[in-house]
Amino acid sequence: MSAFMQTLVWGIFAGAIYGxxxxxxxxxxxxxKILNIAHGELVMLGGYVGFWAFTALGWDPFLALILxxxxxxxxxxxxxxxxxxxxxxxxxxxxxxxxxxVSFGLGLVLSNLAQWVFTGDERSVQPSYxxxxxxxxxxxxPYTRLATLGIVLVVTVALHLFLRKTYPGKxxxxxxxxxxxAELAGINIDRVYMLTFALSAALAGIAGQFVTFTYALAPSIxxxxxxxxMIVIVLAGTGSILGALPAGLxxxxxxxxxxxxxxxxxxxxVGLVIFLLVVIIRPQGLFVxx
Amino acid sequence: xxxxxxxxxxAFKGLMAVHAVSAEVHEGEILGLIGPNGAGKTTLxxxxxxxxxxxxxxxxxxxxxxxxVAPHARCWMGxxxxxxxxxxFPELSVLDNAAMGRVYGRDPIKSRSRAETACLESLEIVxxxxxxxxxxxxxxxxDRKRLELARALAAKPKLLLLDELLAxxxxxxxxxxxxxxxxxxxxxxxxxxxxxxxxxxxxVADRIVVLNAGELIAEGTPAEVSSDQNVIDAYLGKSLRx
Numbered sequence: 001m002s003a004f005m006q007t008l009v010w011g012i013f014a015g016a017i018y019g020x021x022x023x024x025x026x027x028x029x030x031x032x033k034i035l036n037i038a039h040g041e042l043v044m045l046g047g048y049v050g051f052w053a054f055t056a057l058g059w060d061p062f063l064a065l066i067l068x069x070x071x072x073x074x075x076x077x078x079x080x081x082x083x084x085x086x087x088x089x090x091x092x093x094x095x096x097x098x099x100x101x102v103s104f105g106l107g108l109v110l111s112n113l114a115q116w117v118f119t120g121d122e123r124s125v126q127p128s129y130x131x132x133x134x135x136x137x138x139x140x141x142p143y144t145r146l147a148t149l150g151i152v153l154v155v156t157v158a159l160h161l162f163l164r165k166t167y168p169g170k171x172x173x174x175x176x177x178x179x180x181x182a183e184l185a186g187i188n189i190d191r192v193y194m195l196t197f198a199l200s201a202a203l204a205g206i207a208g209q210f211v212t213f214t215y216a217l218a219p220s221i222x223x224x225x226x227x228x229x230m231i232v233i234v235l236a237g238t239g240s241i242l243g244a245l246p247a248g249l250x251x252x253x254x255x256x257x258x259x260x261x262x263x264x265x266x267x268x269x270v271g272l273v274i275f276l277l278v279v280i281i282r283p284q285g286l287f288v289x290x
Numbered sequence: 291x292x293x294x295x296x297x298x299x300x301a302f303k304g305l306m307a308v309h310a311v312s313a314e315v316h317e318g319e320i321l322g323l324i325g326p327n328g329a330g331k332t333t334l335x336x337x338x339x340x341x342x343x344x345x346x347x348x349x350x351x352x353x354x355x356x357x358x359v360a361p362h363a364r365c366w367m368g369x370x371x372x373x374x375x376x377x378x379f380p381e382l383s384v385l386d387n388a389a390m391g392r393v394y395g396r397d398p399i400k401s402r403s404r405a406e407t408a409c410l411e412s413l414e415i416v417x418x419x420x421x422x423x424x425x426x427x428x429x430x431x432x433d434r435k436r437l438e439l440a441r442a443l444a445a446k447p448k449l450l451l452l453d454e455l456l457a458x459x460x461x462x463x464x465x466x467x468x469x470x471x472x473x474x475x476x477x478x479x480x481x482x483x484x485x486x487x488x489x490x491x492x493x494v495a496d497r498i499v500v501l502n503a504g505e506l507i508a509e510g511t512p513a514e515v516s517s518d519q520n521v522i523d524a525y526l527g528k529s530l531r532x
Contacts (some may be wrong), residue, residue, distance in 0.1 A: 167393045167402070174379040175388050181377040184339055186365035186395035186445050 002138040009282040012243060015252020016152040017210045019245035021225050022232035023159065024203030026241045029233060031176040031196045032088050034099030038079075038107035039204055040226035045110065046205025047217040048118055048191075054125045054212070061125050062147055063212050068209045069202050076201025079094040079106070080194045088193050107222055114219035122216040130213065147167045148210050155206060156245050163241070172196055231275045237285015246287055250274075291353070292317045292449055292480050293338065298347030300333050307333040309504040315449070320471065320481045322495030322512075324349070324488060326525050329501040332482045335451050338482075339371050340364045351449070368396050368448035372438040372455060374484075380427035387426050387437055388412050388444045395445025412444040416470070431458055435480065443474070452466060452483040456490055469492050492516065500525060 025039045049071045053064035063251055083106060087099050133142035163169040175182040175192045183189045207225070210219055236243035251271055258270035278286065293315040298306040308330040310365050314323050323331050337344050340361040350358045351367055359367070370391070378387045388409040392399055399405040413419050416436040419428065426437055435455060442450055452471070456464050464487065471494055475481055485491040491498065492512040500508040500515060503525040515521055 045520060167400075167405075170382060170386050171390065171394060177379045177381060178377050180341060180361075181373070181379065182390070183361040184341075184371055185366055185390045185441055186362050186398070187390060188362045188394075189361075190360075227459065 005137075005139045005262075007256050009139055009141060011253030011256030013149060013214075013250055013252070014256060015249035016149045016245075017207055017214060017248075018228050018232050018251050020152045020155060020203055020210070020243040021207035021228040021237070022209070022248050023156070025229040025240075026244045027161060027203070027237065028195055028200045029238050030241055031172055031249045032084065032193050034084070034085075034087055035103070035230075036093065036099070037100060037103040037226055038110060038222070039103075039200070040222035040224060041107045041110035041114075041228055042075070042201050042204035043115060043208040044217070044219060044222045045075065045210065046113070046201075046208025047212045047221075048114065048123075048208075049205065050209035050212050051123050051125055051217055054127075058213070061127055061144070061209065062151070065206060065209055072205025073198045073202040076198035077194060077204075079201070080197040084197055085190065085193065090162045107226070111219045112221050118219060121156035122218045124216045125212040127213065144213055150212065151206070152245065155203070156242060156252070158163075159203075160242050168195070168258060187193055196225025228271075231271055234275055235278055235285060236287050240285060241285050243285065243287035247261040247285070250286070291315075292351070294350040295334075295338075295363060295481075296350065298334075298337055298344045298349060300330075300337055300342070301345045306504050308337065308344075308501075311501070311504075311506045313499055313506060313509065315432060315480060315482060317448075318475065318478065319496040320475050320483065320494055322491035322498040323482055323484045323501065324486075324525070325501035326489055328503070330502055330504040332453060333504075334501070335364075335453055335482075335484065338451060339369055351489050358367075362394070363443055365394075365447075368446070369451070370395065370447035370449070371411045371444035371451035372435070372442055372453055374453040374457070376431065376434040377437050378426040378429075378434050378437045378441065380425065381423065382426060383436055384413065384418055384424055384426055384429070385409055385422040388440045391441040391444030392446075396519055397446045407432045409440075409444050412440040415443060415474075416440045432463060435459075443479075449477055449480045449482070452485075453483060454484055454486060456485055456487050464490055470492075 021043055025036060026179040028036050046068050049068045050061060050064040052152045053067050054061055079220065083102060086096065087102055090098055129143055133140055165171055172192055175187060175189050179189050232244055232247045235250060236247035254274055255267045255271050259267040291314055294312045294313050295311055297310045297312055298308060299310050309336065325331055336342055338349060340359060343358065348355055349367065349526050350356065356364055368443055385406060389405055392405045399408055403481065410419060410422065413422060416439050418433060418436050418440060429437060456467055459467060468490060472480060483491060495512060498510065498512050498515040499506060507520045508518045
């Protein structure tokens with residue numbers, strides 16, 4: 001029983017990172033209506049910012065978030081100004097196709113750039129308290145994982161409050177619902193898209209920082225995280241931004257359980273099977289009412 | 291002169307939706323825009339609000355050339371509209387819908403409480419005060435039309451474009467809406483209205499512009515327009531008694 005509980009807990013911890021990585025992708029998909037294949041590369045770059053903050057500056061991995069968040073937010077603004085704002089302006093099929101092509105290309109550029117600058121070595125960060133944690137009836141909960149889960153919850157609630165309670169947030173929702181109507185109500189949708197993309201990049205950066213001490217960091221991890229995030233937003237239901245968290249937790253738990261009870265190699269497969277089942281049986285997603 | 295269109299044309303893949311239309315809108319008037327289906331009325335609205343640029347010609351607002359100005363910036367200058375197919379933000383509350391206009395439109399109020407008070411006034415004008423906290427999607431068609439009007443008013447427009455505001459309303463609702471349009475004009479807001487209910491437009495408009503197949507075929511007071519032979523041939527079919 002305790003082994004089962006332990007697996008479940010690992011799954012939840014992993015799912016929290018999936019959730020926050022996917023939330024950024026869902027935000028851009030829901031508001032800009034483009035699929036950003038380079039989202040995983042933003043996760044990777046956020047991770048490197050945190051890695052160097054730890055290695056070169058000696059910052060605690062959680063403290064490093066105060067550097068990672070603004071850095072990736074600014075990176076988001078730059079990418080929006082230089083690339084994405086031109087993609088957003090396209091229409092219909094041209095828009096979604098070009099968003100795939102452009103962001104796939106950008107992903108390659110970013111990962112190769114990272115390989116050149118940071119080398120292809122796998123990196124990870126181990127704070128001094130990495131091995132410590134709580135032991136709850138035989139179920140181990142490392143402090144780093146608990147803090148990760150806590151931060152993910154706080155960020156999700158903050159994003160929810162920002163979108164639902166503030167006017168800039170409501171302007172983002174209004175633009176997502178009807179950008180033409182929004183701009184005729186005086187909302188500068190160009191700015192809304194920029195802010196949204198920057199927020200998405202910052203969310204990716206936070207996920208990346210968690211990757212540095214939970215998994216391993218390398219220039220090539222981008223596609224892995226884009227795919228995980230895509231599976232999660234399909235589970236959540238396209239258009240559901242905050243649904244990414246519960247959907248991420250579901251994916252994390254399912255992967256952990258199948259890794260433990262089937263075989264570690266089938267872990268990825270089970271996630272994809274669930275993805276297909278959801279697409280076939282409940283295409284609107286798990287967390288969206290019809 | 292509030293708005294001036296100078297030889298404005300719009301082509302969609304070779305199809306001329308609007309062809310060399312020149313027109314002027316005077317401050318404080320209600321201008322009726324009529325014409326058969328496909329005459330280019332909504333296209334003309336889209337050119338005025340900046341949804342897309344004209345293929346040729348120029349648009350002036352308060353003597354300034356706004357041909358290349360983005361839609362949100364035109365809203366800041368004082369141009370607001372409602373849509374033929376209503377488009378409030380369904381997931382936002384009625385109050386927040388109006389607030390978008392008040393917080394992001396012309397002469398914006400950034401303070402939340404003052405913006406909300408101002409929005410309640412716009413909602414009061416259209417008679418939606420009691421439903422401020424409901425989501426826009428729960429409203430009936432008539433109320434969603436009213437909400438769109440409130441959102442446009444909240445943006446403090448100088449020029450208000452009404453696209454088929456009366457369509458789908460019952461006769462008594464048409465009457466109250468016509469009263470509403472007049473009272474909005476009396477607040478100092480210039481109005482251009484596209485309408486299929488010719489009788490209603492003739493009853494409320496100071497001047498009428500008639501479009502047919504993308505071209506302006508007549509312009510004048512309701513009496514002049516209704517006796518114009520071009521209009522009768524193209525649109526009315528028989529002489530109108532108004």
